[in-house]
Amino acid sequence: MVSKRMLVLAPQDNVGVLLEDARKGDTAVCGGVEVVCLDDIEFCHKVALTDIMCHADFMKYGEIIGYALRDIKKGEWVHIHNLDDVRGREGKL
């Protein structure tokens, strides 16, 4: 198992931040939290810590940073291809 360092900023967060580049199949680790990466994930990008349903909120820093555009699997890379945010623009969800 290739282990990569990860940061989870608050207990209620459902995404973690990779502290080094991870390849698909690597395990991101932060204390007791472990997740197998389903994608290549770059330094400082986010990984889903749990399955997240379409339209559910992503939590980082203990706060909402956006919502899921589709169902997300634990270990998936989370970024603008599957996350959107409604703040500061019209046509909110």
Next chain:
Amino acid sequence: MAQFLGYRRENGDVGVRNQIAVIPSVFCANYVAKGVAGQISGAVAFPHPCGCGQHGKDLEQSFNTLTGIGQNANFGAVLVIGLGCERIHASELAARIAQTGKPVEFFNIQEVGGSIKAIEHGVRIGRRLAMGLSAKKRELCDISALKLGLKCGGTDATSGIVSNPALGLAVDRIIAEGATAFLSELNELLGTENILRRRAKTPEIYEQIASALQECERVLERLTHGIARTSEAAALVSPGNFSGGVSSVSEKALGGIHKSGSCKFSGVLNYAQRPHENGLFLMKAASNDCDVVTSQAAGGAQIICFVTGVGTPTGFPGVPVLKITGNSKTYHKMEDDIDINAGGVIDGEITFPQIGGRIYDEILAIAEGKPTKAELLGHDELWAIGRYECY
């Protein structure tokens, strides 16, 4: 209480630099202002596109900004240059700046007789002001005289997890010692309402903060009309932020707010407004680096603390801009432009308290005259007057 060697001004304000500001009251005087400042040692020009053909609140905001820059304690003397027929008249701007008690002079190009004569006239006045300032010595001043502008630009995800929290530690310490700091970037506070509510000194102050954010979000909704996704180019987050791992304006905001530490907000200030007391303030400026830093300098900030992830080289005339990154790769690539690398926190080479202490020490060293890297290279591109309702 910590002290530093600064330039005490007539009204009790303290400068960390001792320069002459040459301020055109209108864009028509830019050429002459630059010509004059270029020939006087220690003088800096503030060319801009405003001062005429403006109305109401937009005109007022430009006037307040020019006044605030002239009043900034880093400038020991000011020369205002007008054309003669503009909305922001040189005599009126000079009178407002002179309320600080510092030496302020002005003239109009139309009265002196054109560009060449005006430059000669201005150089003679500037030389006299410079002679007067040269006698000024640094003296021990209380750290509570410091006002810091807080800004981040070229954000990546290290900004939110390393460099902004590290700066926040230094800010908490400086605020506890009685100083002042300005947090701006209103459009990059969307999503931080829960934190701001906890950090407002009173419920009334939180109401002011919430109303400023609502006003900002209304303007943004108008500006981004027709944009379907946050990730589109014209939306609120820049391409560099995205490639750095920041996925939304809320995520950027939740990382950005850490640069103001954990201390309480004492109030909300308008663009370029000087506070009447010390403490941490939310200043109503948007996220554009120039708009924000100009507003903070006009509000009296003598030093700007600027966090960057992917790296930026910018500076401000007469006001040192301290660059801090949490990304070691960026620091090593752009060492000529960035003062402090906080990236060692990620690799466990240095702790948060250690890097927070280093930033605090660096702020005091800059206050006593140590040049920042942007200052050494003469960077001055952050000077630009923010226009009213431009987020």
